[in-house]
Structure formats: structure tokens, C-alpha cells
Amino acid sequence: VISVTEKIEFIQSVFGAVRVGHDGLNVAAKCPQCVFKDPLKKTSTKKKLIIRVDNDICHCWVCGYSSRSLAPLIAKFGTREQLHEYKTRFRVDEVYTYEKEEATEKQILKLPDDFKLIVLASQSDPTVRSIQRYLKTRMIEDRDIWFYRLGISFEPKWRRRVIIPSFSSKGELNYYVGRTIDERVIPKYDNVAVPKTEIIFNEFNIRWDKTLVISEGPFDMLKCGDNATCLLGSELSEEHKLFEKIILNSTPVVLSLDSDMSDKTERMCRMLKEYDIDVKIVDLEGHHDPGEMTKKQFKFALESATPWEWNSSFRSRLRALAS
Numbered sequence: 001v002i003s004v005t006e007k008i009e010f011i012q013s014v015f016g017a018v019r020v021g022h023d024g025l026n027v028a029a030k031c032p033q034c035v036f037k038d039p040l041k042k043t044s045t046k047k048k049l050i051i052r053v054d055n056d057i058c059h060c061w062v063c064g065y066s067s068r069s070l071a072p073l074i075a076k077f078g079t080r081e082q083l084h085e086y087k088t089r090f091r092v093d094e095v096y097t098y099e100k101e102e103a104t105e106k107q108i109l110k111l112p113d114d115f116k117l118i119v120l121a122s123q124s125d126p127t128v129r130s131i132q133r134y135l136k137t138r139m140i141e142d143r144d145i146w147f148y149r150l151g152i153s154f155e156p157k158w159r160r161r162v163i164i165p166s167f168s169s170k171g172e173l174n175y176y177v178g179r180t181i182d183e184r185v186i187p188k189y190d191n192v193a194v195p196k197t198e199i200i201f202n203e204f205n206i207r208w209d210k211t212l213v214i215s216e217g218p219f220d221m222l223k224c225g226d227n228a229t230c231l232l233g234s235e236l237s238e239e240h241k242l243f244e245k246i247i248l249n250s251t252p253v254v255l256s257l258d259s260d261m262s263d264k265t266e267r268m269c270r271m272l273k274e275y276d277i278d279v280k281i282v283d284l285e286g287h288h289d290p291g292e293m294t295k296k297q298f299k300f301a302l303e304s305a306t307p308w309e310w311n312s313s314f315r316s317r318l319r320a321l322a323s
């Protein structure tokens with residue numbers, strides 16, 4: 001068991017002197033983000049980064065930074081040794097899991113009542129047949145229809161949609177989306193009302209000690225090999241649980257976003273690199289997204305993914321100018 005005093009000592013070793021609040025659980029430190037952005041120290045001298053010592057939720061009143069873990073800030077502004085000490089000694093992951101459980105207890109996510117795996121549905125049903133045809137056109141392999149537990153429902157909201165469920169690290173349903181099989185139907189993806197910052201799509205299948213492929217949508221993810229997740233169209237920020245996990249595990253990342261998302265790719269590369277994460281980019285070779293490729297094509301492209309370095313964006317801008 002770690003005492004509050006020990007924890008505060010550790011926090012001081014990284015963030016410098018802190019002021020302890022009346023409750024003894026909140027401490028105020030200088031925000032390293034603010035110090036970094038304000039080298040002349042006009043506004044950054046005050047202790048405006050509030051850290052809850054027992055669960056590491058932190059928030060800066062000046063720059064608005066917030067996170068449920070100290071890992072991102074330590075990875076960016078501390079030393080490798082400090083990050084290691086943080087991960088091993090303070091077991092943030094467990095504290096975090098405990099917190100989450102309490103918070104989500106009230107509403108348990110459920111699939112539609114009549115949800116059925118496509119492979120187990122009546123194959124003579126016309127809707128099932130349309131869905132199977134659709135999956136063929138999207139080049140989804142039978143093995144993956146099983147592996148990702150793709151399903152259907154006849155409820156109005158989910159009718160004629162391929163339901164792609166996602167499970168947490170403990171195997172509990174944490175999200176699902178339904179992709180329409182009719183091209184003119186809007187929205188293309190219908191989903192459940194769970195904040196995207198809180199979940200990691202396909203978390204159950206992810207191994208954090210291996211390279212993780214990040215794509216845009218679930219249908220892209222189905223092509224990206226077995227260690228993959230998708231952003232569900234959202235940006236990746238420090239507030240995402242996915243981001244925290246990547247930092248905590250120093251997971252190497254390969255980005256494979258849509259070809260018209262080069263700005264977003266660039267932003268993500270910069271951010272991950274700031275936290276010392278290895279990032280590579282897949283060249284989709286003329287395809288708009290991984291979803292348009294076969295798994296084999298993607299695997300080939302993945303093997304020749306190029307590492308992103310600080311001068312990469314400069315070089316690609318030069319190339320664009322030259323052509």
C-alpha cells in the first residue's frame with residue numbers, strides 16, 4: 001500500500017513543489033504544459049495544475065489540459081525512469097479500472113434484444129442474404145465475420161445494418177456500430193451514445209506490447225490485421241483512453257487513416273511523437289481507405305509502412321511543391 005505522503009513525494013519529484021489542499025487529496029502543481037508554452041514565465045508561475053492524489057485525475061485551470069492519468073505528462077516532461085516508477089509503483093491501471101467500474105455500474109450497454117451473429121442467422125432470410133452479399137462486396141473474409149462477431153438485428157434502428165460490436169479488455173460490450181448496407185441511407189454508421197473518449201474499439205483483442213494499427217472506421221479495421229482499433233471518426237487527444245493506454249505501454253503505432261485525412265494523420269503523428277511513441281504511416285497505394293483493400297493488400301502495405309520523423313512533414317511539403 002502506498003501512502004498519500006509517498007505519492008505526493010513522487011509527484012513533487014516530477015512536477016516540483018506542490019501545495020496540498022485542505023482535504024489532503026488534491027494538490028496544486030505548476031503545469032509543465034503551461035511552463036513549456038510560456039518560456040518567459042509570465043503566466044506559468046502559479047500552481048494551477050490540480051492533481052487528485054488517489055486517482056490521478058488532473059486538470060489545469062490555465063491551459064485546460066485534463067487527463068485521468070499522470071502518465072501523459074510524465075512521458076512528455078519527465079524522465080523514462082520516472083515514467084517507469086509511475087507505472088510500476090503506483091499501479092495506475094488498477095486504480096483506473098476500479099474508478100471506471102463504479103462509474104459505469106448504472107448503465108450497462110446492451111446489444112439489441114434480437115441481435116444474432118450473421119453466421120448463425122437463417123441464411124435463407126432475404127435480409128441476411130443482402131448482408132452477406134454486402135460483406136462480399138466489401139471483401140470481408142468469412143473468418144473475420146466470425147472473429148469480430150458481426151451481427152444483425154431487425155429492430156427499426158438497426159435493420160439492414162451490419163452490427164460490429166466492440167468489447168472491453170474484460171470482454172464486456174463497450175460499444176457497437178451498425179453500418180448500413182444501402183449506400184444511399186444516412187447515416188452510414190449508426191452507433192450508441194457512449195462518449196468516444198471513454199472506449200477503445202476492439203480493446204478485447206488488442207495486445208499493447210505489439211504494434212497497434214489505428215484506422216478511421218470499423219470496416220477499415222477489419223482489414224488491418226488482428227492488432228487494430230479505429231477512431232470511429234473522432235480525433236485522438238490526450239483525453240482519450242486509447243491515448244493513455246498507448247502512452248502507458250509505449251505501444252508502437254501505425255496510422256492508416258483515410259487518404260483525405262493527411263492533416264489529421266500529421267496532427268496525430270506530432271502528438272504521439274511528442275510523447276516519444278514510435279509512429280509509422282501506411283501508404284494506401286491509391287486507395288481511399290483500408291476498407292477498399294483486401295487484407296492481403298493491406299498486409300503488404302503495412303510491411304512497408306514508413307516511420308514518421310520530425311522532418312517528415314517538411315519533406316512531404318517539399319515534394320508537393322516540386323510536383
Ligand SMILES: [Zn+2]
Pocket residue numbers: 031032033034049060061062063064065
Ligand atoms: Zn496548463
